[in-house]
Amino acid sequence: xxxxxxxxxxxxxxxxxxxxxxxxxxxxxxxxxxxxxxxxxxxxxxxxxxxxxxxxxxxxxxxxxxxxxxxxxxxxxxxxxxxxxxxxxxxxxxxxxxxxxxxxxxxxxxxxxxxxxxxxxxxxxxxxxxxxxxxxxxxxxxxxxxxxxxxxxxxxxxxxxxxxxxxxxxxxxxxxxxxxxxxxxxxxxxxxxxxxxxxxxxxxxxxxxxxxxxxxxxxxxxxxxxxxxxxxxxxxxxxxxxxxxxxxxxxxxxxxxxxxxxxxxxxxxxxxxxxxxxxxxxxxxxxxxxxxxxxxxxxxxxx
Amino acid sequence: xxxxxxxxxxxxxxxxxxxxxxxxxxxxxxxxxxxxxxxxxxxxxxxxxxxxxxxxxxxxxxxxxxxxxxxxxxxxxxxxxxxxxxxxxxxxxxxxxxxxxxxxxxxxxxxxxxxxxxxxxxxxxxxxxxxxxxxxxxxxxxxxxxxxxxxxxxxxxxxxxxxxxxxxxxxxxxxxxxxxxxxxxxxxxxxxxxxxxxxxxxxxxxxxxxxxxxxxxxxxxxxxxxxxxxxxxxxxxxxxxxxxxxxxxxxxxxxxxxxxxxxxxxxxxxxxxxxxxxxxxxxxx
Numbered sequence: 001x002x003x004x005x006x007x008x009x010x011x012x013x014x015x016x017x018x019x020x021x022x023x024x025x026x027x028x029x030x031x032x033x034x035x036x037x038x039x040x041x042x043x044x045x046x047x048x049x050x051x052x053x054x055x056x057x058x059x060x061x062x063x064x065x066x067x068x069x070x071x072x073x074x075x076x077x078x079x080x081x082x083x084x085x086x087x088x089x090x091x092x093x094x095x096x097x098x099x100x101x102x103x104x105x106x107x108x109x110x111x112x113x114x115x116x117x118x119x120x121x122x123x124x125x126x127x128x129x130x131x132x133x134x135x136x137x138x139x140x141x142x143x144x145x146x147x148x149x150x151x152x153x154x155x156x157x158x159x160x161x162x163x164x165x166x167x168x169x170x171x172x173x174x175x176x177x178x179x180x181x182x183x184x185x186x187x188x189x190x191x192x193x194x195x196x197x198x199x200x201x202x203x204x205x206x207x208x209x210x211x212x213x214x215x216x217x218x219x220x221x222x223x224x225x226x227x228x229x230x231x232x233x234x235x236x237x238x239x240x241x242x243x244x245x246x247x248x249x250x251x252x253x254x255x256x257x258x259x260x261x262x263x264x265x266x267x268x269x270x271x272x273x274x275x276x277x278x279x280x281x282x283x284x285x286x287x288x289x290x291x292x293x294x295x296x297x298x299x300x301x302x303x
Numbered sequence: 304x305x306x307x308x309x310x311x312x313x314x315x316x317x318x319x320x321x322x323x324x325x326x327x328x329x330x331x332x333x334x335x336x337x338x339x340x341x342x343x344x345x346x347x348x349x350x351x352x353x354x355x356x357x358x359x360x361x362x363x364x365x366x367x368x369x370x371x372x373x374x375x376x377x378x379x380x381x382x383x384x385x386x387x388x389x390x391x392x393x394x395x396x397x398x399x400x401x402x403x404x405x406x407x408x409x410x411x412x413x414x415x416x417x418x419x420x421x422x423x424x425x426x427x428x429x430x431x432x433x434x435x436x437x438x439x440x441x442x443x444x445x446x447x448x449x450x451x452x453x454x455x456x457x458x459x460x461x462x463x464x465x466x467x468x469x470x471x472x473x474x475x476x477x478x479x480x481x482x483x484x485x486x487x488x489x490x491x492x493x494x495x496x497x498x499x500x501x502x503x504x505x506x507x508x509x510x511x512x513x514x515x516x517x518x519x520x521x522x523x524x525x526x527x528x529x530x531x532x533x534x535x536x537x538x539x540x541x542x543x544x545x546x547x548x549x550x551x552x553x554x555x556x557x558x559x560x561x562x563x564x565x566x567x568x569x570x571x572x573x574x575x576x577x578x579x580x581x582x583x584x585x586x587x588x
Binding site for chain 1: 315331335403424425427451458462512518519550
């Protein structure tokens with residue numbers, strides 16, 4: 001048996017050098033090449049181009065490649081743009097806080113209280129199913145919910161909670177926040193539930209045997225162990241909320257302008273340099289946020 | 304923790320509420336899609352139940368003041384684009400994941416470069432690509448500039464799915480095949496591919512659905528020939544009508560049809576694998 005094995009290895013070993021050895025030696029680089037090239041040309045180059053164009057000279061109808069800081073100065077001395085930046089940061093913080101506060105209990109239930117794996121999967125799938133409806137349709141679906149004659153107002157009036165319909169529900173910052181929370185909260189629930197479900201039961205049993213109260217168990221064991229999930233969820237939510245513009249366009253009647261909306265408007269009026277400045281600002285904010293979140297938890301070690 | 308019956312009930316009730324929050328708007332939308340047309344607006348109360356807006360979407364309603372959704376050609380474009388994106392990003396993802404089965408220099412650079420594709424907000428990529436196209440004099444089209452960005456977006460998902468599959472993959476089966484003198488190409492076709500097929504299917508599903516619904520990357524790069532999401536976005540500025548809701552219900556049903564096909568293919572491939580292993584066992588016996 002051993003003899004046959006070595007024979008086969010010998011034969012295979014002999015036939016190998018006959019092939020182009022360069023390809024064989026660098027096989028994984030050949031496999032990598034198409035993907036890396038694609039990303040360099042279609043991902044890195046556009047981003048660099050954006051940075052470059054942000055220093056170009058913008059005239060009313062065109063841009064030319066004379067380098068200048070004028071667009072940057074215009075951006076930071078304009079109330080509209082700085083306000084949009086501040087509003088983006090504020091809405092991001094609120095949505096991040098709310099998705100965490102609203103999502104965590106659900107994740108806790110799915111990850112810790114549901115012991116049956118099938119039920120766990122069913123609950124998670126139930127959370128994901130709405131994603132098979134187009135994103136834009138899901139955003140628009142909030143209009144008949146929140147409007148003056150919307151479902152929420154009708155229900156509240158029927159139960160006598162309010163006597164007049166609340167008109168602040170739609171076309172305000174509040175409606176944008178409600179829409180974003182509903183769309184993105186699942187990205188918070190998923191990673192947290194995943195981390196919670198991985199916690200070793202014996203850890204919790206040991207703590208209980210040693211007399212720890214449920215609150216202490218939560219504070220000292222369950223919550224710290226779920227933190228990597230919170231970080232991943234926070235990164236997902238942050239990346240998506242910071243780059244948002246469709247939700248605010250649909251639910252604020254173009255009254256709430258985020259950085260994303262500024263970019264869309266500037267591209268629409270062919271102000272490429274301004275759009276590029278807003279884009280670079282957005283990139284910097286996003287990079288800072290992600291770097292900050294990664295500092296909190298060392299993901300590569302935890303996952 | 305598991306003896307806390309009270310807390311358990313509270314959390315269960317909360318989770319039910321949470322799921323209602325996720326589904327609420329869609330249910331309201333589905334109800335309003337049966338609004339009477341063309342007079343009925345996108346709000347309560349329902350004047351009379353009717354299928355008018357469904358007929359309107361499908362183009363068989365009598366002409367009215369509400370312009371029909373420009374979906375015929377847009378839908379074709381979206382489907383072609385999603386299909387092409389699916390094929391290219393699944394191939395790229397599989398190739399790259401295959402390379403990551405061995406350690407190599409610069410692997411973390413490549414890893415982060417690819418992950419960047421799903422992290423960068425679509426509006427930034429769309430803007431960057433529009434700038435490049437503008438300066439290079441390339442026309443912006445859905446099958447060109449938009450397509451390459453769709454792949455940039457979906458390829459990282461395919462890569463991660465395939466990476467997870469290869470991590471659980473027993474390499475000794477392949478080695479056995481090679482050591483028996485089977486060429487790498489045949490080994491891939493006969494051994495590797497059947498084993499990773501469920502993963503490939505998941506990667507394809509991911510890529511297709513993400514591309515089909517993709518919108519911020521497409522907005523600046525598709526030019527004048529719109530895809531479905533861009534067509535919907537175009538209706539944001541003007542008054543909305545229940546025909547959008549009917550369209551939403553129809554596309555959701557379409558997605559479920561797609562999911563069902565995926566489920567059936569998955570079940571078939573699992574059953575075939577089971578049958579094959581039984582057949583092999585019988586041969587050995």
